[in-house]
Amino acid sequence: MAAELPRHEGLEARIAEIVAPTLEHMGYELVRVQISGKDRPTVQIMADRADGRPFRVEDCEAISHVLGAVLDVADPFSGEWTLEVSSAGIDRPLTRAKDWERFAGHVATVELAVPVEGRRRFKGIVLGADAETARLRLEDGTEARLPRSNIRKAKLVLTDELIAATAADAKRN
Structure with missing residues (x-):
């Protein structure tokens, strides 16, 4: 059974549906997708490790590499965009x-x-x-x-x- 997805709307919901299965397969869970900017949007992906271990810079790098390719194929934007991947942090959002x-x-x-x-x-x-x-x-x-x-x-x-x-x-x- 797939993990509960955080609540999103519009394009953020579409991107969450695109990236969540890949994250899950990699051993991570989606915490939040947030899009900012109009001319060159920034897609911010916040994730946790599914095993509960601390999130490291290497986790961000691995996720960024794989999700960059996944989003390139899905092509949710008509022009250029930027991907940012981060941990939820200590004062994290409560999304699930x-x-x-x-x-x-x-x-x-x-x-x-x-x-x-x-x-x-x-x-x-x-x-x-x-x-x-x-x-x-x-x-x-x-x-x-x-x-x-x-x-x-x-x-x-x-x-x-x-x-x-x-x-x-x-x-x-």
Whole structure:
């Protein structure tokens, strides 16, 4: 069974569908596709290692080489474009339910496309997610249940606890 793809729209969704199977075959998982620029677009691919080991520069090089060829064949752009490959980093975006589960207990910020109860921005402790809903414990102790389809962007907040947890994961792997 294929891994859950992060939510994308338009051309970013098309590119995600093109590159995800190749990444999976190479032992990686797609975290995010982002396109910036109009005259000469930059395609940013953010990936994780599927085995949970730390992401290295060599991983970026391998992915860039292979996905550059895959995208050349698929030809999603009419003119020139640039490919950038990176790791998700410590203060990474939360794009898949598994990211929300993996980083439960850490602080995150969320921006919604459409306000919920009059709010568009939330900050709190990640409680987890399923296919439909992400959950945060807010500073006032209440739980926010946010429709994942409405999340414009969500990312971890860089804290001492997150740095320590990331360092501990790196030592284990």
